[in-house]
Amino acid sequence: MFLSIPEFIGHLHPVLVHVPIGILLLGCLFLWQSRKDKTEHLQPVINVILFWGMVSAFLSCITGYILSTTGDYEEGLVEFHQWMGIAVAAISAFVYYINKKNILYRWQTMFTVMLLLLIIVTGHLGGSLTHGSDYLTKPLLDPGADPDVAVKRKPIPNVQEAAVYSDLLEPVFKAKCYTCHGRSKQKGKLRLDQPDLMMKGGKDGKVIIPGNPKESELVKRILLPKEADHHMAPREKAQLTEQEISLIGWWIENGADFTRKVKDLPQPDKIKSQLLDLQKATIEVKPLPELPTQPVEKADQQSVAALTNAGVVVLPISQNSNYLEANFINPQMPLDSLIHLLAPLKPQLVSLKLSGLPLTDQMLSSIANCTQIRRLELDHTNITDQGLQSLQSLDQLYSLNLVGTRVTATGVLSLKSLKKLKSVYLFQTGIKGSDWQILKRAFPGALIDSGGYTVPFLPTDTMIVRPPKRKG
């Protein structure tokens, strides 16, 4: 047991360091105060304070050095901390000396300021060693950080085809273990960033026993209560989620193989549902089939601004997209002066709504170039069959609303070449009788909506049910 005495002394360092910090700080403060007439009487004690500050600083240096040889700390940081600590001790001795001999009187204040700065830097480095280098700034820079968050993953389209280790587990180890058990630091002499080193284990032996997660030190330590000294990850660091832990256990139970795929391992129900969750959680939102997939450059801002100022709603279809939708909802300028502003938006415009406006066939010709348009709403406007001619170039058109216009079957048939057209709304147009059959045949697979639905009047609609008469 005597062998561990140096280690014990080393462990006194974190306690001892606070002594010189306090005493030297007091010494500096008293020194500055004593320069004022009112508190001149502090002068005699300063030297005593500085003396004990110097002694404790030296003791801290010694214990710190011993600790650095036994503990496993980030090397560069330890060295920096060590030299700064020695500097504190040296400067404190120097300040003590000049104060005692009463020399360099004018410079004393400057040296104490220097001493103070050194103490701050050394203290901060020490804190960074024990709590991590982002410890101080973390709450300021990342206020929303939640220590229990699941690891962000690349999308897993089919979890059965994913590699157990490199797709499911490696991202977890990377995010939550590598900082202390990786290239830069090997606490407990354990490295987890390479398969062979992972299996080799740390200073207490193997951490993974294939087929036996319950006996594997890695799992054991993760499962220890958070308060326990050996709990991993350390309690102030990001913790593993329940799902991540059970996946690690499942992997070890099935041999801790680094190459096999999910489908190669037996999957109990619990794991199966977690695997599915994993797949679900990483599903990217399916883009709408009718929307373009190619990115496009930003739209001409002058035209957008001009339209917006005229009361037209022109907005990208979503954040991170440059494709535009335009809705002429309350235009405050004559339509013919606005419609030509759409021409420069040709590459971006995918949806256009001109409902209920005095739109004419001539105006329609100015959107004939906007070939990216997918959804076009022209209901309750003045357009006719002639105007529909200019839509023939819109070969991406997906949905077309012509409700309440004077178009006829002839006009709509002229759009037959638009293969992507999926729905056409034709309520209250000039289309009658047998025309509907012709149109439906001309656009197979598209919804040709004739409208004119009725909800018949049923006698029960207005009948009121009364409670049955009761006997007695």
Place this chain on the structure above:
Amino acid sequence: MTQKEIHNKRLLKEANERALQLVTRRHFLKESAMGFGALAIGSLLGGCHFGSSNGVNSTLFDPAHPLAPKLPMFPGRAKSVIYLHMAGAPSQLELFDYKPALMKLDGQDCPQSLLEGKRFAFIRGVPKMLAPQANFKQRGQCGAWVSDHLPHFSTIVDEVSFLKSVTTDQFNHAPAQLLVHTGSPRLGRPSMGSWVTYGLGTENQNLPGFVVLTSGGKFPDAGKSVWGSGFLPSVYQGVQCRSEGDPVLFIKDPAGMDRDLRKASIDAINEVNKKEYEEYRDPEILSRISQYEMAYRMQISVPDVMNINDEPQYIHDMYGTQPNKACFANNILLARKLVEKGVRFVQLFDWGWDSHGSDANLAIDVGFINKCRQVDKSITALILDLKQRGLLEETLVVWGGEFGRTPMQENREGKQNPFKGRDHHTEAFTIWMAGGGIKKGASYGETDEIGYASIGGKVTPFDIQATILNQLGFNHEKFTYQFQGRPFRLTDVSGEVIREILA
């Protein structure tokens, strides 16, 4: 000098004097002492207050244009939402959830296994089972079971998706309604419509973005909190419009004040407010200015859109409206008009579906049937009318109550009720959705053979909220608002998009 100029001058003078009162020596000293400290800490904490963890788009609230249209996170399927809430909770067992097995159990004592460890709102002791009080048929091409109580709706089942296994954890009306609309059974959270208008704004700047219409003679039990804005800026709360009399209270100019004078006074007030803003730079002042301007525009646009009399006769026949009355059919026609004009979220509440059997109006075989007849025709008309106008593609319609009803007959305080009725039930009920990128003629979720509990495809109000937000282009997990030191979201900590019913 015109009357207007004199008026403005007087107001400005008054505002200046008020401003000068603030600038005393004491005020200056106090402000400078506290102000510098606040400046320092403000810059230190910069980004902490509103900052979301990813550091972008910390708040969508632009005080000068609080309702300006905004971008969804990804391209959404729906542009607007009509939420039809049958307040009181309609019985799924008489409408959509066909349970022939329950027929045979009619009048028998409820088995202990269904009662042990459960709590009901009114049922005490051992209640009797109650057979479905309706005849069911399979309808449409999808073969959905719908009862005879909804003869019109039966014809459009191929347009909707049923969720037959919705569950909740609240068996009282007010908390359950709050849960459905705000994501929490307790007061204080913003409603779905508020979240949506906060996130997307509204396209028509002459109308409110979130309108609420009520019918059935009573407000929903949870009161106005079901369309409240909670901790979001109050401009996002639902605007309750009335279908009888003035659509919004005090929207008309008072007698003796013409529209020009109204304009003059609003201009004057805004001018004072602008000076105030130049002085204090409080963004809430800009908000107030834009609200005054919007209110002025709404004086014209709201009575116009809220007037259903200029709709053609065939529309009235289709919806079965009742002229000059406050009724559900009129409200639902208004909902269509509002959505057509670019209103983002329309929420309808119809009270009277609480079929306990405690009186004839609340009897499952009397009042309940009358309620069905009041809404059946107009709901059907809404779906068909939206469809023929090409609006159903981008309008999400949701129908439902706040919970379901028990397969047992209610025995209030252990005694038989005078009429047939069912108690509140949390473990299974039906909600349907249509339009806005929802699958047509689909059904998701199943209940056991008596309709007591979910046996698969269970969803919660959070899942429905997540789905609605998804259709509008929002990831419900990332759509948050920083409040009291943490980011809040509509679905709180749960919710999953019901992808099974998405087209």
